[in-house]
Amino acid sequence: MLFNAFSFLLSAFSPYTPRHMTVKNKRLDLSYSQMKWETIFKRILITMSIIILIIVVGILITLIVQSMPSIKTLGIGYLWGKVWDPVNNIYGAWPFLIGTLLTSFTALIISIPFSYAIAIYLGEYNPKGWLSNLLKNTIELIAAVPSIIYGFWALYVLVPIVRNFEMKIHVAPYGVGIFSASLVLAVMIIPYAASLGTSLIRMVPSPLKEGAYALGATRFEVIRSVILPYTRSGLFAGILLSLGRALGETMAVTVLIGNTSTIAPKFLDLFFGPGNTMASVIANEFAEADHTLYLSALIELGLALFFVTVIINLIGKRIITRYSK
Amino acid sequence: MDARLGLRNTKSVLFKAVIIFFAFVITLPLIIVLLYIIKQGVMQVNWHFLTHIPAPEGETGGGIANALVGSVIIVAMSSIVAIPVGMLAGIYLSENPGTRLAYWSGLCVDILQGVPSIVVGIVVYFWIVKPIGFSAVSGSIALAIMMLPIVIRSTEQTLLLLPPSLKEAALSLGVPYHRVILKVIVPCGFAGILSGIILSIARIIGETAPLLFTALGSSLFSTNILKPMESLPHLIFTYATSPYDDQHDLAWGASFILLMFVLLLNIFTKLITRKWNIQL
Numbered sequence: 245m246l247f248n249a250f251s252f253l254l255s256a257f258s259p260y261t262p263r264h265m266t267v268k269n270k271r272l273d274l275s276y277s278q279m280k281w282e283t284i285f286k287r288i289l290i291t292m293s294i295i296i297l298i299i300v301v302g303i304l305i306t307l308i309v310q311s312m313p314s315i316k317t318l319g320i321g322y323l324w325g326k327v328w329d330p331v332n333n334i335y336g337a338w339p340f341l342i343g344t345l346l347t348s349f350t351a352l353i354i355s356i357p358f359s360y361a362i363a364i365y366l367g368e369y370n371p372k373g374w375l376s377n378l379l380k381n382t383i384e385l386i387a388a389v390p391s392i393i394y395g396f397w398a399l400y401v402l403v404p405i406v407r408n409f410e411m412k413i414h415v416a417p418y419g420v421g422i423f424s425a426s427l428v429l430a431v432m433i434i435p436y437a438a439s440l441g442t443s444l445i446r447m448v449p450s451p452l453k454e455g456a457y458a459l460g461a462t463r464f465e466v467i468r469s470v471i472l473p474y475t476r477s478g479l480f481a482g483i484l485l486s487l488g489r490a491l492g493e494t495m496a497v498t499v500l501i502g503n504t505s506t507i508a509p510k511f512l513d514l515f516f517g518p519g520n521t522m523a524s525v526i527a528n529e530f531a532e533a534d535h536t537l538y539l540s541a542l543i544e545l546g547l548a549l550f551f552v553t554v555i556i557n558l559i560g561k562r563i564i565t566r567y568s569k
Numbered sequence: 570m571d572a573r574l575g576l577r578n579t580k581s582v583l584f585k586a587v588i589i590f591f592a593f594v595i596t597l598p599l600i601i602v603l604l605y606i607i608k609q610g611v612m613q614v615n616w617h618f619l620t621h622i623p624a625p626e627g628e629t630g631g632g633i634a635n636a637l638v639g640s641v642i643i644v645a646m647s648s649i650v651a652i653p654v655g656m657l658a659g660i661y662l663s664e665n666p667g668t669r670l671a672y673w674s675g676l677c678v679d680i681l682q683g684v685p686s687i688v689v690g691i692v693v694y695f696w697i698v699k700p701i702g703f704s705a706v707s708g709s710i711a712l713a714i715m716m717l718p719i720v721i722r723s724t725e726q727t728l729l730l731l732p733p734s735l736k737e738a739a740l741s742l743g744v745p746y747h748r749v750i751l752k753v754i755v756p757c758g759f760a761g762i763l764s765g766i767i768l769s770i771a772r773i774i775g776e777t778a779p780l781l782f783t784a785l786g787s788s789l790f791s792t793n794i795l796k797p798m799e800s801l802p803h804l805i806f807t808y809a810t811s812p813y814d815d816q817h818d819l820a821w822g823a824s825f826i827l828l829m830f831v832l833l834l835n836i837f838t839k840l841i842t843r844k845w846n847i848q849l
Contacts, residue, residue: 278745278748282746286747289658289664290661292654293661293662294670295654295658296658296674296678296681296721297670299681300680301677302696303684303688306692306695306696307688307691307692310695357591358591361587361588361592364592365589365592369585379592379593379596382599384835386595386598386599388831388835389602389775389828390775390777390827390831391777392806392809393606393824393827395809396809396820396824397605397606397824399809399810401601401605431599462577462578463581463585464580464585465577467584488683492687492688493685494778495777495802495806523685523687523778526687526691530691530694530782543691546687546688549688550685550688553684553685554680554684556683557682557683558679558680558683
């Protein structure tokens with residue numbers, strides 16, 4: 245009797261008694277499996293972010309490896325070779341560099357007044373209310389319309405107008421070309437700089453503005469000497485992001501640029517005449533590239549495009565993050 | 570003195586007028602494009618247009634059934650790939666902001682966001698088209714890569730906005746980590762994540778450049794995902810640049826439908842973000 249009671253006490257307090265080993269503890273098992281799932285879940289999360297890394301590194305490696313033949317054969321002179329003649333195996337990227345820079349910077353210059361105006365209007369003059377919301381949503385819709393639709397529309401509506409204009413100023417009336425592409429590109433890139441600029445101008449501390457008003461400044465003077473200097477680098481970052489978009493934009497430009505791989509000697513002919521950008525030549529000729537050097541010369545253009553857009557984007561993002569701190 | 574003040578005030582008013590002019594004039598191109606596409610496209614759309622494949626060159630009639638179905642299949646497949654990967658990567662980035670992996674993958678998301686779509690097309694050509702040939706699958710992979718950064722960023726931004734007390738309360742009740750994330754955190758940020766996903770679908774549904782060398786396009790009706798498949802933007806591209814008027818009409822109709830898709834998806838996103846009051 246006494247022995248029985250003793251053994252009962254022992255079994256109740258000692259963890260090493262048969263009682264615990266024989267009775268299955270469901271709660272404990274459950275929490276073990278949960279812990280296992282916790283680890284698995286954390287590993288899945290890590291794997292997914294590693295996948296992102298792998299994709300980007302993979303893109304870079306694929307581009308470098310595939311453009312190796314062209315880098316080896318053509319060397320650095322490829323970039324300023326003026327003739328692009330795949331039939332005779334002569335490759336020079338200069339026409340496309342010129343085309344890309346000309347379309348992008350023309351588009352950028354056209355777009356800057358508009359994006360600054362939108363940013364100042366939505367950020368300072370009218371930050372709240374239905375009109376401001378309406379304008380903001382409309383600007384966002386500009387970015388939402390697919391680029392091929394802009395290209396298609398411009399090909400049948402804008403190009404005839406441009407052609408008439410070209411006849412008036414006495415240049416060859418192609419219609420399609422660098423000028424038309426820049427016009428459409430300008431509209432397409434405005435939302436990027438505008439929406440960033442709006443949010444930055446809204447972040448200008450009001451004591452700064454109030455101080456200027458208290459000193460007797462007019463609204464224009466406050467904008468010119470307080471708001472714009474305060475947001476200068478952020479607005480610049482917005483313009484960089486727009487530029488990144490413009491450089492890589494493919495479809496609208498491909499439809500509109502006219503696809504000529506020669507450079508006109510006179511600037512006016514070059515500016516209003518047909519041309520080619522890096523992206524548009526890839527889109528047009530990649531499927532026809534029938535030998536290794538041709539293909540890899542095109543991929544080298546893609547590699548250059550990749551590097552330039554990545555650097556521009558990273559600088560832009562770096563400036564913005566410095567702002568928000 | 571008064572004259573100078575008047576001058577400054579006039580300058581200020583003039584500046585405001587110029588700003589308002591520039592800010593509103595830019596909505597004109599959008600309105601013109603929208604009205605023109607609607608005017609040209611709405612006449613094309615009827616039941617025949619939606620259920621038939623394009624007529625051969627030079628013949629009238631025909632529709633865009635192959636492109637409609639192809640676009641839906643390609644976008645659905647890329648969503649199936651990109652949404653889980655993007656959400657989980659976004660959760661990782663918001664949960665572990667300080668780690669080295671988070672820094673580098675955050676950087677990679679930024680890079681991916683800026684990669685020109687044509688470059689994605691080239692790369693996927695070498696990854697998938699070279700081994701298995703032109704196929705709808707390769708097009709979906711290319712679009713999924715374009716979709717990822719948007720899904721990741723919207724997930725990350727939404728989850729960072731949630732109060733940490735939410736997670737702490739669930740953890741202190743003894744809920745395991747994965748259930749805290751999947752049953753508490755993600756449902757709370759669901760609206761933000763959903764609007765990011767819809768926005769990314771709206772972005773990729775109109776992408777043409779990555780499909781040029783991957784899904785390629787075909788004039789036949791096809792649901793085989795290992796074969797080339799037509800899609801709406803690719804159909805618009807090929808028919809817009811063709812010399813036949815009938816094909817232009819098909820392209821106008823297809824543009825109209827694509828535009829309506831994109832606008833509806835965008836408006837839907839706006840409604841979600843307004844209802845749950847979130848900022849993207």
